[in-house]
Amino acid sequence: MPRPDSVKQFMEYLQAERNFSAHTIRCYGADLEQFVRFLQTRACSAPGAELTVDDLVAPDEIDARSVERKLLEVTPADVRAQLAMMRTSGYSKTTVARKLATLRSFYKYLARVGRVEASPVSVIRTPRQDKRLPRCMDVGEIKALLVAPDTDTLLGARDRAILETIYSAGLRISELTALNVEDLEEFSEALRIRGKGRKERLAPLGGPAVTALGRYIEMRGRPRRGALFVNKAGTRLSARSVRRRLDKYIQQAGIAGHISPHTLRHSFATHMLNAGADLRSVQEMLGHASLSTTQVYTHLTTRRLKEVYERSHPLAEK
Numbered sequence: 001m002p003r004p005d006s007v008k009q010f011m012e013y014l015q016a017e018r019n020f021s022a023h024t025i026r027c028y029g030a031d032l033e034q035f036v037r038f039l040q041t042r043a044c045s046a047p048g049a050e051l052t053v054d055d056l057v058a059p060d061e062i063d064a065r066s067v068e069r070k071l072l073e074v075t076p077a078d079v080r081a082q083l084a085m086m087r088t089s090g091y092s093k094t095t096v097a098r099k100l101a102t103l104r105s106f107y108k109y110l111a112r113v114g115r116v117e118a119s120p121v122s123v124i125r126t127p128r129q130d131k132r133l134p135r136c137m138d139v140g141e142i143k144a145l146l147v148a149p150d151t152d153t154l155l156g157a158r159d160r161a162i163l164e165t166i167y168s169a170g171l172r173i174s175e176l177t178a179l180n181v182e183d184l185e186e187f188s189e190a191l192r193i194r195g196k197g198r199k200e201r202l203a204p205l206g207g208p209a210v211t212a213l214g215r216y217i218e219m220r221g222r223p224r225r226g227a228l229f230v231n232k233a234g235t236r237l238s239a240r241s242v243r244r245r246l247d248k249y250i251q252q253a254g255i256a257g258h259i260s261p262h263t264l265r266h267s268f269a270t271h272m273l274n275a276g277a278d279l280r281s282v283q284e285m286l287g288h289a290s291l292s293t294t295q296v297y298t299h300l301t302t303r304r305l306k307e308v309y310e311r312s313h314p315l316a317e318k
Contacts (some may be wrong), residue, residue, distance in 0.1 A: 001059035004068035007032050010109050021174070021196075031102035036062060038082050039070045051081075053089040072110070074120045079103060083124075093127050100126055137267045141255050142167060146208070148249035154219050155232075159245050161209070161216040162229055162237075166261055168209035169193070170268035170286050173239045173261040179228040184213070195287035203285060 003011075011029060014020045020028075037056040040063070045051060079100075086096050100121070107119035137145070146163050150156035166176055175193050183192040189210055191203045205213070217223070220230075227236035242261055250259045265286070272282050 001033050001036070002062050002064040003033075004036065004064045004071055006068060006071055006110060006115055007036065007106075009113075010106055013109060023174075024196075027098075028102050028105070031099045032106060033059065034099070035082060035103060036067050036071070038085060039074070039078065040067055042078070042081065043070060050088060051085045053085065072116055074107075076120045076123050079121055079124050083127075097126050100124065135257065135259070135263050135266065136270045137255070137259065137263060139271065141253070142264075142267060142271075144253040145249055145255060148252045151212075151215060154216075157212070157216040157219050158229060159249065161212040162242060162245070163249070163264070164209040164212040165191070165205070166264040167268050168206045169203035170265050170272075170282075171203065172196075172265060172287075173242055175287075176261070177229065177237055177239050177242065180226060181217070181223050181228050182225055183228065193287065199287065201284065201287050 014025050041056045104121045107121050110116045111119050149159040151160050189205055193201050193203050229237040231237050269282050
């Protein structure tokens with residue numbers, strides 16, 4: 001799609017100044033592309049027409065110059081109209097909130113560089129989100145999963161190290177696949193993690209993870225630099241490959257339900273809080289910028305405590 005100048009400048013800002021990942025920048029670009037298409041479609045439609053996503057003009061029909069003017073003249077009513085279109089099209093509250101956040105960032109940037117006087121999104125409230133508790137594995141499931149790989153083979157030793165590392169340090173899959181050999185701190189008891197927004201943090205490793213990593217590196221031949229987890233060809237392992245390997249071991253361990261690499265991260269946080277870790281420490285280990293993001297795990301621990309109470313207290317309702 002031909003991009004208006006303001007969108008091009010914003011995307012360059014995300015890459016050069018905010019250091020956002022390529023994936024995040026693509027998501028911002030897709031959200032803004034839809035908004036651009038919405039503005040051009042709305043300009044050509046009858047006043048008050050109820051639009052859906054299917055009504056939007058094709059990307060190759062965009063007139064970048066005319067839409068640039070529309071972008072700089074957007075009003076809160078235009079933003080609310082797009083939100084209404086997304087609700088009519090069946091978008092989830094999470095998706096609507098994410099797209100609104102993109103517009104909020106875009107117009108905040110335009111106001112900062114003087115392209116608009118004020119952000120038209122500043123008066124728009126984010127839709128209230130339904131709280132969804134993340135899936136958490138119990139400790140027995142974690143143990144069954146961790147011992148599933150055959151550590152007598154190089155691939156099995158690698159996979160055991162991957163599973164142990166995600167669970168021990170609470171990593172995102174993107175953080176795991178980005179790890180280099182040199183990110184292992186001295187004595188291999190911590191990892192240097194590059195998280196969202198290229199923010200770095202140190203993640204401590206437990207004994208089993210240290211042992212699993214040591215065995216994998218020894219079997220691999222102790223590389224000095226480069227990707228920590230590699231495939232058969234010796235190139236960096238992809239997130240998709242990690243998910244495929246996890247699916248294999250989930251089935252092998254006989255664990256029911258949908259399990260993803262992120263489930264191990266959720267389980268790490270929940271198990272830490274259940275064992276008495278404070279919320280602020282877990283926030284730092286997860287690399288969350290805001291404590292409110294971490295607080296979702298308190299719902300899991302509270303629910304677990306309530307279940308224990310109801311099973312154990314003599315006067316609790318059965």
